[in-house]
Amino acid sequence: xxxxxxxxxxxxxxxxANAQLSKGRVFLGGSITxxxxxxxxxxxxxxxxxxxxxxxxxxxxxxxxxxxTVVGINVGFSKSKVEANGSTQQEQRTIAPGLxxxxxxxxxxxxxxxxxxxxxxxxxxxxxFNGTTTLxxxxxxxxxxxxYPGVAYQIRKNFLLEVSLRNLLTANxxxxxxxxxxxxxxxxSNSFNLGINGGGGVPLSIGFNIxxxx
Numbered sequence: 001x002x003x004x005x006x007x008x009x010x011x012x013x014x015x016x017a018n019a020q021l022s023k024g025r026v027f028l029g030g031s032i033t034x035x036x037x038x039x040x041x042x043x044x045x046x047x048x049x050x051x052x053x054x055x056x057x058x059x060x061x062x063x064x065x066x067x068x069t070v071v072g073i074n075v076g077f078s079k080s081k082v083e084a085n086g087s088t089q090q091e092q093r094t095i096a097p098g099l100x101x102x103x104x105x106x107x108x109x110x111x112x113x114x115x116x117x118x119x120x121x122x123x124x125x126x127x128x129f130n131g132t133t134t135l136x137x138x139x140x141x142x143x144x145x146x147x148y149p150g151v152a153y154q155i156r157k158n159f160l161l162e163v164s165l166r167n168l169l170t171a172n173x174x175x176x177x178x179x180x181x182x183x184x185x186x187x188x189s190n191s192f193n194l195g196i197n198g199g200g201g202v203p204l205s206i207g208f209n210i211x212x213x214x
Contacts, residue, residue, distance in 0.1 A: 021068045021104055021112075021154075022214060029209035030059035030074070054080040060100070068104040068112075073097070076120065092126040096144070110154040116164070118146045122174065133181060140176030152209075160209040170195045 033056040041048040055078065062072020076096035082089045098120025104112040124140040150164030171194045178187045 021064055021070075021211070023064050023066050025064045025211050025213040027062035027064065027070050027072060027209060027211060028060070029062075029207065030057070031205070031207055032057050049085055051083045052080070053083075054078065062100070062102070068106070070100075070102040070104075072100050072102075074100060074118070074120070087131055088129050090126065090128050092124070094122060094124045096120045096122045098144075104152065112152040112154070114150050114152055114162075114164075116146075116148050116150060120144050120146075122172075124174070124176070135181050136178055136186065138176055138178040140174045142172065142174035144170065144172040146170045150205075158211045160211065162205075162207055162209060164205045165197075166205040167195075168197055170197070 033054075035052075035054045037052040039050045041050070056076070057078075058074055058076040060072055060074035062070040065071050074097070076098070077094070078096075079091075079093045081091050098118050100116060100118040102114055102116045104114045107113055120143065122140070122142045122144055124138075124142075126138045128135045146167050146169065148165050148168040150162055152160045152162040155161050171192075173190075173192045175190045176188070177185060178189075180186045
């Protein structure tokens with residue numbers, strides 16, 4: 001029994017050793033997401049139609065600074081719009097460049113568990129309208145921290161298939177200022193949020209990453 005255990009442990013060690021992600025390789029990843037929601041409220045003789053559209057892109061590039069360890073940068077950008085009966089009611093855009101560190105842990109040949117930590121700066125702008133008239137404009141700046149786990153499978157030498165629990169642990173700070181339609185400051189606010197997303201609230205993310213180099 002002891003020999004069988006040692007033999008199995010040896011096979012796992014060899015498999016893990018053969019599945020190294022080498023120092024000097026380049027990591028290319030990211031995501032693109034779009035969504036569109038339309039709601040119609042029946043209110044004879046006029047029906048109210050509300051549309052919500054959103055676009056999110058988050059490209060990233062990283063470098064393996066040592067075996068199985070990636071350090072990189074990402075530039076998140078999102079834009080959303082809410083319309084009612086064909087007239088824009090609200091627009092929001094967010095730019096969030098950041099840095100990340102990811103550590104892969106080989107568990108079997110071509111399979112990895114990984115831990116990801118990221119720090120980003122956030123610049124946010126939101127406007128509300130009544131027809132073509134601007135009612136208010138809010139500008140905010142802040143930072144955020146996110147930590148989450150994932151698993152990866154190296155399909156081929158240059159491709160990783162990954163499944164992760166995005167934003168499992170997050171901390172965000174935002175300082176914002178709101179002006180009315182005349183450009184006069186109406187309010188200022190500072191907010192801090194710490195979240196642990198559990199249960200059904202954890203967004204499951206599936207994606208590919210490309211590896212360059214040897």
